[in-house]
Amino acid sequence: MTETLLRGRLLSFRDVPQGADDTDSYLYIEDGGVLMRDGVIVASGDFGQIHAQAALSTAVVDHRPNLILPGFIDTHIHFPQAQVIASWGAKLLDWLNTYTFPMEAEFSDASHAKRIASLFYDELVKHGTTTAVAFCSVHPESVDAYFDEAEKRNMRMIGGKVMMDRNAPDGLLDTPQTGYDQSLSLIEKWHGQGRALYAISPRFAITSTPEQLEMSQALIEAYPDCYIQTHLSENRDEIDFTLSLYPEASDYLNVYERYGLLGPRSLFGHSIYLNERERAAMAETGSVAVFCPTSNLFLGSGLYDKATFDGAGVRTAIATDVGGGTNYSMLRTLDEGYKVLQLSNQALDPLMSFYWITLGNARALQLDDKIGTLDAGTEADIVVLNCRSSSAMALRAERVTTLREELFLLQTLGDDRSIVETYVSGTPQLGAALVTTGLAP
Ligand code: GUN
Ligand code: ZN
Numbered sequence: 001m002t003e004t005l006l007r008g009r010l011l012s013f014r015d016v017p018q019g020a021d022d023t024d025s026y027l028y029i030e031d032g033g034v035l036m037r038d039g040v041i042v043a044s045g046d047f048g049q050i051h052a053q054a055a056l057s058t059a060v061v062d063h064r065p066n067l068i069l070p071g072f073i074d075t076h077i078h079f080p081q082a083q084v085i086a087s088w089g090a091k092l093l094d095w096l097n098t099y100t101f102p103m104e105a106e107f108s109d110a111s112h113a114k115r116i117a118s119l120f121y122d123e124l125v126k127h128g129t130t131t132a133v134a135f136c137s138v139h140p141e142s143v144d145a146y147f148d149e150a151e152k153r154n155m156r157m158i159g160g161k162v163m164m165d166r167n168a169p170d171g172l173l174d175t176p177q178t179g180y181d182q183s184l185s186l187i188e189k190w191h192g193q194g195r196a197l198y199a200i201s202p203r204f205a206i207t208s209t210p211e212q213l214e215m216s217q218a219l220i221e222a223y224p225d226c227y228i229q230t231h232l233s234e235n236r237d238e239i240d241f242t243l244s245l246y247p248e249a250s251d252y253l254n255v256y257e258r259y260g261l262l263g264p265r266s267l268f269g270h271s272i273y274l275n276e277r278e279r280a281a282m283a284e285t286g287s288v289a290v291f292c293p294t295s296n297l298f299l300g301s302g303l304y305d306k307a308t309f310d311g312a313g314v315r316t317a318i319a320t321d322v323g324g325g326t327n328y329s330m331l332r333t334l335d336e337g338y339k340v341l342q343l344s345n346q347a348l349d350p351l352m353s354f355y356w357i358t359l360g361n362a363r364a365l366q367l368d369d370k371i372g373t374l375d376a377g378t379e380a381d382i383v384v385l386n387c388r389s390s391s392a393m394a395l396r397a398e399r400v401t402t403l404r405e406e407l408f409l410l411q412t413l414g415d416d417r418s419i420v421e422t423y424v425s426g427t428p429q430l431g432a433a434l435v436t437t438g439l440a441p
């Protein structure tokens with residue numbers, strides 16, 4: 001049995017904050033403790049009380065005055081795009097053809113996939129992300145590399161082989177049958193293996209024939225507890241091309257709808273240009289509209305409209321979308337998200353921000369019984385944040401008097417330097433130099 005007690009300022013959400021004064025929506029403890037045993041949080045609360053429950057041999061890691069939160073969750077990212085991030089000057093379809101597809105083609109090489117997977121996970125944990133939902137490449141080798149690495153680190157990761165059978169270079173195409181067969185064997189191999197979960201991943205309507213979307217439907221019917229991830233209404237040219245390929249569809253979402261791909265485990269990246277009918281269909285099916293602000297600004301795609309989703313009762317999530325997105329950090333993502341929403345007078349409250357990247361995203365994945373809070377019985381994926389991690393932040397922090405202000409400082413100026421430590425299944429990933437003491441006097 002390995003038991004560790006973290007000491008610091010705890011913040012864990014209970015529900016969606018209803019405004020700046022909604023102190024019921026979260027738990028905040030100034031001198032808090034989180035007791036972790038064998039990868040699970042066994043108790044959290046007031047340090048004195050938790051300390052009294054711990055064994056004498058328990059190591060104590062004193063993170064004061066830093067904040068201890070549940071690890072961040074990134075609901076849309078592309079693992080084979082770790083060397084595509086920061087590619088200049090193109091909008092979505094040109095960006096895919098010019099930069100992304102050539103880079104993804106290299107993942108047919110298992111040793112390349114393995115190397116990038118390891119470095120990709122290093123970036124996630126450096127940025128405080130403990131769970132991500134990723135597109136792998138079309139090659140099954142890339143999915144094995146992705147989940148092998150997750151298994152090594154005991155991380156709760158979701159992902160899947162991209163299915164794409166047209167409008168891409170030969171080295172990146174599967175067929176409806178091989179896409180189905182490969183996805184099926186990867187589901188059998190990985191879904192529910194340790195902490196891994198599988199996402200059936202037709203890339204988007206442009207790169208999937210109707211036959212491939214039929215096969216995606218067959219997969220989700222056979223494995224209803226898998227996720228579905230795809231892209232939706234990100235860019236005007238993409239929408240026009242999609243509707244020309246599926247002339248019978250009433251709108252973009254209807255393409256996926258006709259193949260039974262909507263539902264409470266369906267994640268639709270971007271979801272920028274939706275009409276009222278599409279929003280109603282998403283709400284009715286419990287589908288999730290995933291906001292990818294750094295990507296939407298970088299690729300000049302458009303502005304996500306959170307208020308209309310909230311108004312229509314659509315479930316939402318937030319994500320980096322690296323490599324269209326420009327940073328692995330969920331803090332940088334919140335900062336850009338705040339600016340996108342400012343343009344439509346939807347100032348994102350910092351409480352809502354930190355709810356979103358923890359419990360909110362966990363709920364979007366229907367995993368809130370396992371991750372996204374510091375509650376006893378959940379998995380010990382935890383991030384420790386320092387709001388004075390740069391000189392500019394330290395200067396601003398001198399005038400911070402409330403938790404909301406501290407959170408807003410973290411999301412506006414924070415980045416990977418603000419991540420003091422990331423715990424995955426109770427194990428520290430960054431090796432921050434910390435004084436660790438036994439409980440015995
Ligand atoms: N649409 C289809 N594929 C992609 C991708 O890799 N990135 C983004 N941002 N949009 C896509
Ligand atoms: Zn994407």
